[in-house]
Amino acid sequence: MTALAADKRLEYTEGVELAFPIDDGDVIYGGAFVCVNAAGYAVPGSDTAGLIFQGVSIHHVDNSLGQDGDQMVVLRRRGLIKATLGHTISQANVGDSVFLVDDQTVDLVANVTNAIFCGVIAGFIAANQAWIDIEPAIRQADVATHIADTSAAHAASAISVADAGAFTAETTVEGALQELYGKAPLPVADPGNGQALPANRSAAVSLTTGATGQTRTLAAPATAGLMLTLCLGVDGGGDCVVTVAAPINQTGNNTITLGDAGDTVVLTSVVIGAAKAWRLVVNDGCSLTTAG
Structure with a gap:
């Protein structure tokens, strides 16, 4: 025409x-x-x-x-x-x-x-x-x-991402939200004595101890770019000892002891060689040691 x-x-x-x-x-x-x-x-x-x-x-x-x-x-x-x-x-x-x-x-x-x-x-x-x-x-x-699809047609998984700045490899809003939420240091409940702290997302965890000592474990991070904040929010009398899967600093420390209310440590996840690891960013009052 x-x-x-x-x-x-x-x-x-x-x-x-x-x-x-x-x-x-x-x-x-x-x-x-x-x-x-x-x-x-x-x-x-x-x-x-x-x-x-x-x-x-x-x-x-x-x-x-x-x-x-x-x-x-x-x-x-x-x-x-x-x-x-x-x-x-x-x-x-x-x-x-x-x-x-x-x-x-x-x-x-x-x-x-x-x-x-x-x-x-x-x-x-x-x-x-x-x-x-x-x-x-x-x-x-x-x-x-x-x-016609009231359950999913308007869901985040059906909406594409226009990412002119190349900030993410995700192609849907749902994927991008999962990526963002995973790296936002939102409050996460204390898992309790002997339990594992979150290693697959950013988090701020307020720990509570009883009259006797308690422990927590922290595995290697699932991805780089995470931020984990641990604070002894309630000191019941005993310390909280966190054992990390690998050293958190160049000294080789892999154990964090929070003894008093307010003791705080902040860790970030990085890639060293081919391995993902936690690295110490802030230490306010915690004792760092190395356990074999």
Whole structure:
């Protein structure tokens, strides 16, 4: 095609009503909710995966003996449609989205399987009847594959990352969030006497001891770039001795003893050669020793 060099006649439609070719073997009744299937042919509305709602039929068309497209059905694609609900609703449901149950019934998302979006409750009539504004569904037909999957279509795993600065190798928001959360030093509960401290994420752990001495262990870090803060938050009388899988400094110390409330040590994870290791960043009051 080439650009216009002269005026052309404008052809348009308001889009309130539009004809659709009907799928082979189908009958569409007047007043039915109608969808298109994967091939683009009109079929009676139903709670069936892959269908996309297109409007409400204004007349009865029988294509039961025909092939695809032998008959056309005109659909109403704008306005408020009086509809039957499959389950009881109330005035509080005004504004809620509704989804197809069959070609004359709609329901809330909790009561359907495939979530074929067909409109929004605009007005409450009775416990099982409402005015449904179908226009939002028509306008959102282009994202029907997302709307149909209410459990995951809008989840972080379905959203890609645009990373112009090359800050991450992750390709989805979910992956990037896991990476960020893993390196944010958020509070983590004390695992308790004889238990392992977190080595797969950044963390701030407030330790508690009883009247007698206690121990904790710390494995090699799972990745570089982690930050682990240990503080003796409650001193019950006994020390807390943390044994690390490998030395935390050039001296070769691998044991940290926190004896008094407020004793704090901060470790960061690095790569030395091919091995991941913890390295001491801050030591405020802790005793560092080497255990064979």
